[in-house]
Amino acid sequence: MPSPIRALPDELISQIAAGEVVERPASVVRELLDNALDASATQIVIRLLSGGIRLIHVEDDGCGIPRDQLALALQRHATSKIGNLHDLEAVGTLGFRGEALAAMASVSELTLASRTAADEHAWSLQARTGELRPFARAVGTSVEVRELFFSTPARRKFLKSEATEYAHCMDVVRRHALSHPEVGFAVWHDGQCTAQWRAHSGPEAFKARASDVLGSEFIEGSLSVQVQQAGLSLQGLIGVPDQARSRADQQFMYVNGRFVRDKVIQHAVRAAYEDVLHGQRQPVFVLHLGLDPLGVDVNVHPTKIEVRFRDGRLVHHFVQSTLKAALAAPRSATPDAPQASLGLSSPEPRPALQASGFASGMPARQSTLGLRADPQWQAFRPEPLTFNDVQAAPKWAATTPHTGAQVQPVVTGNAMGASVNATERSTEPAHDDMPLGHAVAQLHGVYILAENAQGLVVVDMHAAHERILYEQLKQQLDAQPLETQPLLVPLSFAATPEEIATAETHAETLSQLGLDLSPLSASRMAIRSVPARLAQADGVALARSVLAELAEHEASTVLERHRNELLATLACHSAVRANRQLSLMEMNALLRQMEATERSDQCNHGRPTWRAVSLKELDQLFLRGR
Numbered sequence: 001m002p003s004p005i006r007a008l009p010d011e012l013i014s015q016i017a018a019g020e021v022v023e024r025p026a027s028v029v030r031e032l033l034d035n036a037l038d039a040s041a042t043q044i045v046i047r048l049l050s051g052g053i054r055l056i057h058v059e060d061d062g063c064g065i066p067r068d069q070l071a072l073a074l075q076r077h078a079t080s081k082i083g084n085l086h087d088l089e090a091v092g093t094l095g096f097r098g099e100a101l102a103a104m105a106s107v108s109e110l111t112l113a114s115r116t117a118a119d120e121h122a123w124s125l126q127a128r129t130g131e132l133r134p135f136a137r138a139v140g141t142s143v144e145v146r147e148l149f150f151s152t153p154a155r156r157k158f159l160k161s162e163a164t165e166y167a168h169c170m171d172v173v174r175r176h177a178l179s180h181p182e183v184g185f186a187v188w189h190d191g192q193c194t195a196q197w198r199a200h201s202g203p204e205a206f207k208a209r210a211s212d213v214l215g216s217e218f219i220e221g222s223l224s225v226q227v228q229q230a231g232l233s234l235q236g237l238i239g240v241p242d243q244a245r246s247r248a249d250q251q252f253m254y255v256n257g258r259f260v261r262d263k264v265i266q267h268a269v270r271a272a273y274e275d276v277l278h279g280q281r282q283p284v285f286v287l288h289l290g291l292d293p294l295g296v297d298v299n300v301h302p303t304k305i306e307v308r309f310r311d312g313r314l315v316h317h318f319v320q321s322t323l324k325a326a327l328a329a330p331r332s333a334t335p336d337a338p339q340a341s342l343g344l345s346s347p348e349p350r351p352a353l354q355a356s357g358f359a360s361g362m363p364a365r366q367s368t369l370g371l372r373a374d375p376q377w378q379a380f381r382p383e384p385l386t387f388n389d390v391q392a393a394p395k396w397a398a399t400t401p402h403t404g405a406q407v408q409p410v411v412t413g414n415a416m417g418a419s420v421n422a423t424e425r426s427t428e429p430a431h432d433d434m435p436l437g438h439a440v441a442q443l444h445g446v447y448i449l450a451e452n453a454q455g456l457v458v459v460d461m462h463a464a465h466e467r468i469l470y471e472q473l474k475q476q477l478d479a480q481p482l483e484t485q486p487l488l489v490p491l492s493f494a495a496t497p498e499e500i501a502t503a504e505t506h507a508e509t510l511s512q513l514g515l516d517l518s519p520l521s522a523s524r525m526a527i528r529s530v531p532a533r534l535a536q537a538d539g540v541a542l543a544r545s546v547l548a549e550l551a552e553h554e555a556s557t558v559l560e561r562h563r564n565e566l567l568a569t570l571a572c573h574s575a576v577r578a579n580r581q582l583s584l585m586e587m588n589a590l591l592r593q594m595e596a597t598e599r600s601d602q603c604n605h606g607r608p609t610w611r612a613v614s615l616k617e618l619d620q621l622f623l624r625g626r
């Protein structure tokens with residue numbers, strides 16, 4: 001016999017609802033900070049005891065709550081922030097559900113104290129007893145949450161150690177602090193001040209706060225982004241690939257001022273970094289996306305951490321293309337861009353580097369000396385590329401360096417469409433228009449040592465050449481489809497209905513990737529051709545992974561990724577190998593090409609291609625004062 005249906009008591013309803021909103025002390029901190037910021041606070045003080053488990057106290061100097069509305073503030077579904085559906089659709093405040101205080105009150109000992117500018121003194125309301133008392137405090141609000149989950153012990157057991165809970169609370173504070181540099185924040189934990197960030201103003205406020213929260217190294221190793229387009233805006237700081245971390249713990253994304261974790265944006269960021277990031281490394285960034293509130297639904301999840309975009313494709317494209325463009329410029333040729341320093345000391349402000357002459361396309365100057373094959377040089381010449389008849393390998397033209405004659409190795413077909421020639425004059429003082437400087441030596445057949453105006457540059461020659469080739473291949477193949485190899489005996493494999501549907505929907509994309517898939521029955525598919533370069537690869541695994549990606553992501557992204565993977569493999573096999581002796585001319589030619597090639601700071605696998613050691617760093621190594 002089933003139990004009879006009955007209405008649940010109010011308190012239990014609140015506790016069930018609280019489960020969605022309040023998971024741990026950090027959730028309480030998040031809700032209280034949301035409220036303080038919505039009340040236009042300029043100073044917020046957070047006090048925690050035992051990682052917030054025993055006490056969370058948040059005090060602000062915002063607008064306050066009038067005495068007669070204190071009780072209402074604690075009621076479920078009571079809010080001052082929206083009044084109708086229209087308000088909900090265009091919500092501009094962080095809160096709007098009117099349930100946070102009620103949820104917290106149902107699982108803790110909560111006291112709300114507040115004073116508006118019109119009040120003579122503050123009033124304090126104890127949630128459990130309803131006791132209202134005069135209270136002493138300036139205009140603003142303080143909320144005290146004691147003994148979280150004291151009434152729901154099962155929940156309390158899920159809490160982690162105090163240190164872990166404290167760390168989660170700090171994460172929340174950092175998120176809010178980063179998006180509100182104009183607000184001062186102070187955090188106290190077990191009686192000790194653990195963070196104090198004063199309010200900033202002016203155009204540099206955002207950077208100043210990012211420096212407070214993430215450290216000055218973050219600012220030095222990041223690029224500024226500020227783009228407005230088609231009703232969307234994106235601004236913030238993105239770390240250069242070198243700054244990437246093994247954990248995704250420094251990724252701060254805000255949509256209209258709200259911290260979010262959104263799949264569309266995460267994928268767009270990942271795609272933008274894909275070509276320059278090593279393995280599973282995670283980029284660091286603080287980015288603010290702005291758009292018409294009507295274009296985004298924030299009422300998707302009780303904690304408001306997820307959002308839904310009306311036009312997700314537009315947002316994806318905007319974020320990806322903006323970040324990709326910011327990351328493409330080689331830092332060696334970008335004035336004021338963070339340099340690939342060895343980090344022996346904090347880098348000095350650098351003199352502006354002149355990038356002219358590289359990207360603008362200097363005319364190629366052919367060597368006037370007769371070209372004679374030099375055996376040593378022959379040895380260095382990259383293996384010829386045969387892919388799709390593209391002659392992508394640089395045609396290094398040089399005479400024998402042993403004669404001491406002035407020769408110019410000419411590198412043609414670089415990624416920017418510019419031919420760069422390098423004059424060998426290693427004795428000439430390095431100057432700023434050659435940011436990677438003059439080659440002075442080759443080290444162990446692996447590295448090029450160069451001298452530039454700031455000090456020493458070390459280049460991984462294989463890694464650098466690999467990137468240059470890769471970028472050339474990408475450019476040259478932009479207009480052409482990949483070469484395919486028909487299979488004499490088609491491969492057949494068991495396919496799910498979803499895979500078959502995806503193959504049908506994206507037949508054109510698949511053929512652009514060099515894959516020809518057709519259904520054999522309701523549960524099997526045949527692979528009739530594969531990309532020529534991957535004829536030896538496991539065709540079934542390739543088809544499955546491409547189908548899985550197409551089902552999840554936009555066709556254009558998948559297309560680009562797989563094409564790029566092929567090209568990267570190709571470039572890696574064609575780039576100069578270690579232990580090839582290079583002449584100074586060849587080394588200089590490589591340096592000049594790096595300066596003119598997009599993304600040349602990283603090899604195709606995301607590893608750095610060069611590092612700089614400034615004179616100051618060298619001086620420090622030798623304890624030499626200047």
Ligand SMILES: Nc1ncnc2c1ncn2[C@@H]1O[C@H](COP(=O)(O)OP(=O)(O)OP(=O)(O)O)[C@@H](O)[C@H]1O
Pocket residue numbers: 031034035036039060062063064065073074078079080081094095096097098099100101102140141
């Ligand atoms: N620090 C504060 N300063 C001024 N008013 C506040 C403060 N905190 C809460 N309030 C008032 O109390 C009301 C209820 O707060 P509560 O956090 O429960 O709901 P909300 O912020 O409106 O929505 P949400 O549940 O999405 O957070 C708010 O609408 C606001 O009017």
Ligand SMILES: [Mg+2]
Pocket residue numbers: 031034035095096100101
């Ligand atoms: Mg709220």
